[in-house]
Amino acid sequence: MSMINYASREINCKIVYYGSGLGGKTTNLEHVYGKTKPDTRGKLISLATETERTLFFDFLPVDLGTIRGFKTRFHLYTVPGQVYYNASRKLILKGVDGIVFVADSQIERMEANQEAMQNLYDNMAEYGYDLTKMPFVIQYNKRDLPNAAPLADLQASLNPGWEVTDAAKQRVAPDPYHAGENLVSQLPTGEWVERAQYFEAVAVTGDGVFETLRAVSKLVLKTLS
Amino acid sequence: MSGSASWSFSEEDSVAMTALLQKFLFESNARCALLVDRSGQLVATVGEQPNFDPTAFATLTAADFSANDQLARLIGETDFSSLFHQGEKESMYLADVARRVILVALFDNRTTLGLVRLKLKDTVADLTKLFHEVFSRGGPGKPQQAGLLAGADDEIDKLFG
Structure with a gap:
């Protein structure tokens, strides 16, 4: 739910990184946090378990520039990847403007990716949102791993x-x-x-992270134009 | 609905919200009042400027409220219209406004929970009226925001290279 504040001339949008457990959603946010100037980003908030698994969400606000005199502020969220936390996953989707689905490219994670994608459709539908009609991009992460599935297989399966x-x-x-x-x-x-638009990435080194973020942010702003 | 609805508020709305919150702070002796929308965006802050990150605070507030909504449903309630968190020195009281916004009052031992709760009730009623007006004119597809970035495609392209 983008919020336009005419008093402070700001457009606030919410982007959610979704995907199966240990797929690299938090790593995406950590990279964005590490590579943006401190004056254009806020604090990275992590509600994680003792073993650094996301319990509720990670959150990072970033300013991506000014359009028509309005500052564009994007609030980036990740959801917990583990199915066990579905209730909190769903809460984060409330008011979402754009989705990044982070898929784990490893062959053995194919099923987990598909389950997460189905779960995303289901949770969105419960809010009455139609994923096919809103800003949505897919990131194939961990492309550097030797057991990464061919891109064509991932596309056929998830996109x-x-x-x-x-x-x-x-x-x-x-x-x-x-x-x-x-x-x-x-x-x-x-x-x-x-x-959906797709991107290949290696989130730990930052490859493809900003390309993905730029693409989804652009799609979100275009919905306002 | 294909996605979530946008909403916007004007400078006049902002002035009206601020006035209501200032009145509340004056009457209740609370330190600070914040308005946060349900998706976690900070709408307004009035009173003593908080010495924490207000954006992070807004996000956690929305998550707190949403989680408690779900807890309410589990025990057979539709929602909890207000929440209270008590600290040793600082406390906070959160109340729902028009199902879309959360009013948060931060207060310390210069006032009491009873007074804050009492004054907050009237403020919530006034804010509910105000937000109903804001939402009724600022819904999706309404001219105010439909045209905000109209024709700005080039600018958007340039921003993202």
Whole structure:
């Protein structure tokens, strides 16, 4: 739920990093925290267990710049990855403006990724939000690991696309981040499908972290334009 | 609804909120009053400037309230309209406003819980009226914010390279 404060000329938006346990959501936030200037970010709040597993959420506010004289403040949240904490996961989604799904690329985590994606759809639906109609990007993390699944398999499993029924949107839309690929395309069967933007990342080294954040923030601001 | 609804408030709304909160602080002798929206955004701070990070405070307040809402449901209540956290010196009282905003009063031993609670009740009623007006004109698709960044696509592109 973006909040526009005309008195202090600020646009406040909420972005949630979602995904299975130990996938790198908190690491994404830690990297953003480490690489942004102290005057453009707030404190990194972590509600974690003694073993550093996220219990409720991590939170980091960042300023991404000024548009039309309005300061754009993004509040970044992560949810607990463990299914055990689903009740608190759901709470964090309240009022969300944009979602980053952090997938763990390791082959053995494929099932956990799929479960988390299904859980995301279900929790969003409970709030009446439609994931296919809001800013949503997928980050394939841990691309450096030897047991990382091929990108095509991850895309097929987690980002197969949803049907585009709106005739006005049934036209090829190129993926701005991957040359030669399309976000909206027509299947051989004639149906039009749209996929979420995706990014490859190695969050521990910071690769792909800001690309993902920029993409989702841009999508969020475009919903206001 | 495809996503969550945006809302906005004008400078006049901000002045009206501040006036109500100042009146509350004067009558209750509380130190500071904050308004936080349910998604964790800080809306206003009035009174003694807190010496903590108000953004973090707002986030935790919203999470606190949401978690307690769920606890209420587990015991068969629809919600808890107010919460009280007692400390040795500093305490805080939180109350729901129009189901969208939380009013937080921070107070110490210069006043009492009874007085804060009493005065807060009237303030919540006044704020509820004010926020109903704000939300009724600032809903999704309303002209005020629909046009805020209209035509700013280039600027957005430039900002993110």
